[in-house]
Amino acid sequence: MNSPQSQDPIVSEQTNISADPLQNERVLVLDFGSQFAQLIARRVRDQNVYCEIVRHDIPAESVIARKPAAMIFSGGPSSVYDQGAPKCDPKLFELGIPILGICYGMQLTAQSLGGAVQACPAREYGRARLSISNMEKLFAGFPSEIDVWMSHGDQVQKLPEGFETLAGTTTCPHAAVKHHALPIYGIQFHPEVSHTALGGTLIHNFLYNVVGCQGRWHLSNFADQTISQMRQRIGSDRVICGLSGGVDSSVTAALLYKAIGPQLTCILIDNGLLRKDEQSAVIREFTDHFQADLRVVDAGDRFMSALSGIRDPQEKRRRIGHAFIECFKEESLKINGAKYLAQGTLYPDVIESGAAPDGPAATIKLHHNVGGLPEQLGFDLVEPLRDLFKDEVRKLGLELGLPEHLVWRHPFPGPGLAVRCLGEVTRAKLDVLREADEILITEIRNANLYRETSQAFVVLLESQSVGVMGDSRTYENAVAVRCVNTDDFMTADWSRLPYDLLALVSTRIINEVRGVNRVCYDISSKPPATIEWE
Numbered sequence: 095m096n097s098p099q100s101q102d103p104i105v106s107e108q109t110n111i112s113a114d115p116l117q118n119e120r121v122l123v124l125d126f127g128s129q130f131a132q133l134i135a136r137r138v139r140d141q142n143v144y145c146e147i148v149r150h151d152i153p154a155e156s157v158i159a160r161k162p163a164a165m166i167f168s169g170g171p172s173s174v175y176d177q178g179a180p181k182c183d184p185k186l187f188e189l190g191i192p193i194l195g196i197c198y199g200m201q202l203t204a205q206s207l208g209g210a211v212q213a214c215p216a217r218e219y220g221r222a223r224l225s226i227s228n229m230e231k232l233f234a235g236f237p238s239e240i241d242v243w244m245s246h247g248d249q250v251q252k253l254p255e256g257f258e259t260l261a262g263t264t265t266c267p268h269a270a271v272k273h274h275a276l277p278i279y280g281i282q283f284h285p286e287v288s289h290t291a292l293g294g295t296l297i298h299n300f301l302y303n304v305v306g307c308q309g310r311w312h313l314s315n316f317a318d319q320t321i322s323q324m325r326q327r328i329g330s331d332r333v334i335c336g337l338s339g340g341v342d343s344s345v346t347a348a349l350l351y352k353a354i355g356p357q358l359t360c361i362l363i364d365n366g367l368l369r370k371d372e373q374s375a376v377i378r379e380f381t382d383h384f385q386a387d388l389r390v391v392d393a394g395d396r397f398m399s400a401l402s403g404i405r406d407p408q409e410k411r412r413r414i415g416h417a418f419i420e421c422f423k424e425e426s427l428k429i430n431g432a433k434y435l436a437q438g439t440l441y442p443d444v445i446e447s448g449a450a451p452d453g454p455a456a457t458i459k460l461h462h463n464v465g466g467l468p469e470q471l472g473f474d475l476v477e478p479l480r481d482l483f484k485d486e487v488r489k490l491g492l493e494l495g496l497p498e499h500l501v502w503r504h505p506f507p508g509p510g511l512a513v514r515c516l517g518e519v520t521r522a523k524l525d526v527l528r529e530a531d532e533i534l535i536t537e538i539r540n541a542n543l544y545r546e547t548s549q550a551f552v553v554l555l556e557s558q559s560v561g562v563m564g565d566s567r568t569y570e571n572a573v574a575v576r577c578v579n580t581d582d583f584m585t586a587d588w589s590r591l592p593y594d595l596l597a598l599v600s601t602r603i604i605n606e607v608r609g610v611n612r613v614c615y616d617i618s619s620k621p622p623a624t625i626e627w628e
């Protein structure tokens with residue numbers, strides 16, 4: 095998240111953007127440790143309103159100095175009644191600035207103003223049906239019932255004086271509340287995740303109907319601002335950019351090429367963990383659409399020996415991150431030393447690695463190009479997309495002229511097939527995965543469902559099971575097929591693919607991929623599962 099204390103020139107660029115008088119309509123998101131704080135900010139920016147994330151304990155004086163149009167209190171993992179639970183400056187409630195409390199933010203607001211919060215009899219995670227009883231400003235234009243996404247163990251039991259209920263679910267009577275005179279609202283569900291129906295409309299209603307925003311911020315400013323800031327920062331130094339062929343690194347390279355042209359060298363490291371025929375596909379794509387210098391490094395042996403005997407997912411990620419940096423250092427020497435290393439790191443990578451400066455969010459995974467990097471990097475990092483979400487990056491890619499099929503490629507993680515090969519990674523297991531993955535993607539494309547599915551892949555499990563093939567007993571591996579639908583990869587639901595397609599994929603994998611005799615379909619949403627298995 096964008097802490098106000100951040101020193102990173104790329105991260106702090108939004109502070110400069112907000113200096114533009116056209117964008118002085120600012121919303122502050124107070125982060126109480128939510129995985130979704132940046133997602134809230136992103137939903138606000140979707141409504142063309144500039145938004146910054148700040149720490150939950152920001153003093154009221156600093157809030158006043160920023161002149162926000164509104165504040166949104168995020169969710170968080172704590173219980174408001176826990177000792178040491180994050181609080182806000184109580185004076186914030188007296189400023190007359192509109193407040194929307196979400197989940198923990200609502201509970202804290204209720205508790206601070208004299209209400210009561212308790213553990214709910216039944217914890218609620220996932221979808222819930224919300225009945226709306228008051229359609230005024232916040233729910234203007236809503237039907238009387240919608241599906242919302244809940245993720246909580248506590249709820250407001252007694253409203254503070256002056257509050258009324260706007261909506262509830264069968265297990266959460268006060269799921270949306272407001273003060274009858276002050277512009278203070280609270281909602282127990284998460285409007286920021288794409289699985290809450292009309293979540294964007296609710297945020298729009300808060301910003302435009304309650305706060306009275308005009309909508310003055312636009313993503314198109316971002317490319318120009320970023321290019322000129324990078325040009326200024328890099329000067330005449332050289333930059334190497336790790337290229338994976340995915341949209342993030344491609345957009346990073348495109349921005350950099352516009353900023354510094356021939357000072358940029360792109361490097362594709364084939365770590366032996368890529369999908370089938372991926373190296374040649376990336377080279378073809380690159381030469382068709384980019385003019386920058388490209389070097390390809392065959393580093394499969396190095397990565398395989400780094401991974402030898404390693405089973406722990408975090409350790410795998412750490413070793414892969416280190417091996418990447420070693421490769422980049424060697425390549426940098428060949429071009430007389432690059433000062434900067436550019437990466438297509440996105441905000442979810444930062445937040446889920448627990449790497450956001452001063453951010454209280456928990457570490458979910460060591461993203462290889464954030465938490466998995468060695469301390470002594472030997473490069474300064476350039477990460478122009480560090481504040482953006484995948485869907486924003488895609489929009490930016492199209493604005494920069496990248497072709498649709500590249501912009502809409504499914505993401506592929508930097509640690510590659512290593513995190514889809516549970517337990518120790520071996521060449522034999524990788525071969526199984528490559529074949530199975532190729533079948534899945536081919537059949538999804540044949541069914542014209544590639545674009546509708548956000549990400550699809552196969553995971554090689556560590557469990558064997560008994561089967562019967564051609565009258566003989568088999569005892570072979572199971573694979574899991576994971577297909578998800580999501581906009582931003584922060585939350586996701588499993589794809590409801592047609593049974594016939596799943597049947598075809600299963601039959602083909604079992605018949606054609608040696609060593610696999612069972613195919614399972616992963617029907618977990620994120621949260622509580624993540625998209626990748628490791």
Ligand code: XMP
Pocket residue numbers: 411446459460461462463505506507508509549583620623624625626627
């Ligand atoms: P998770 O598994 O955290 O994944 O729900 C969210 C998205 O991020 C991708 N992912 C990664 N991408 N390096 C990457 O470049 C990584 O270390 C990494 N880990 C996860 C994942 O494929 C999904 O699209």
